Amino acid sequence: MIFSETKLKSAFVIDLQELSDDRGFFARAFCAREFEDHGLNPTVAQGNLSYNHKKGTMRGLHFQAPPAAETKLVRCTAGAIWDVIVDLRPDSPTHMQHFGVELTSSNRRALYVPEMFAHGYLTLIDDAEVTYSVGEFYTPGVEGGYRFDDPALGINWPVDVVVISEKDAAWPLIEGTTR
Template sequence: MIFIETELKGAFIIDLEERRDDRGFFARTFCAKEFEEHGLKPTVAQCNLSFNHKKGTLRGMHYQVAPAVETKLIRCTHGAIYDVIVDMRPDSPTYLSHIGVELTAENRRALYVPEMFAHGYQALTDKAEVVYQVGEFYTPGYERGLRYDDPILKINWPLSVSEISEKDRAWPLIESVKVGTES
């Protein structure tokens, strides 16, 4: 695996290191030892699959607070998505900064999402499928979220939103809560 640290400390793009031959290729997609060597949490508590019928579908922006903070390893296995993470660590020099990464079935990239980062994505194709490896069990009482269109974040989503859940549409604006520490 090839680990590329982003400008948000602890967040990595992970590319495959393919071993090719006449049959195709082989590549490792996860190794606890390599994750630890890069300072990443290698725990996998749950694996999730998300399927999106229509391009433009938006999911997010979700995160969990202590004591149930999550890490995530996100990979698009069919189609393409635009994946966004936001630093929610109040003491971080990049607090409320975000990055966006295109993950596709063709580029086979993954995005490692550290603890206390909000995560969301937009499907760039119909029938986009996403696999999440999550480092903590989902705990509804500790789930939080951000509005995908919060003016403070200024996220430039590539498409108009075609589908979004009522829950994701209703997250509060940052100016109305003390983000990252609310209970």
């Protein structure tokens, strides 16, 4: 695996290191030891799959707070998404800054999302499927979120949002936050 740290410390884009032959290729998609070598939490408590019918489907921005803060390893297994994370760590020099990356079934990239980051994605084509390996169990009492279109975040989404859940549309705005 090839780990590339983003501008948000401890968040990584992970590319496969393919070993190719006439059959195709083989690549390691997860290795706890390699995650630990990069200072990342390799714990997987839960695996999730999300299927999205339409281009322009928004999911997020979601997070879980302590004591159930979670890491995520996100990969698009069918189609394409624009994946965004927001640094919520209060003492971080990149507090409330965001990072976005295109994850597709063709580029086979993954995004490692550290604890105390909000996460969301927007589908770029119909029939997009996303897998998440999550480092903590889903805990409804500590979940939270922010609106995808919050002016305080200034996220520039590449396509219009056409499908969003009532819950995601109702997350609060971040009032008085500067980037």
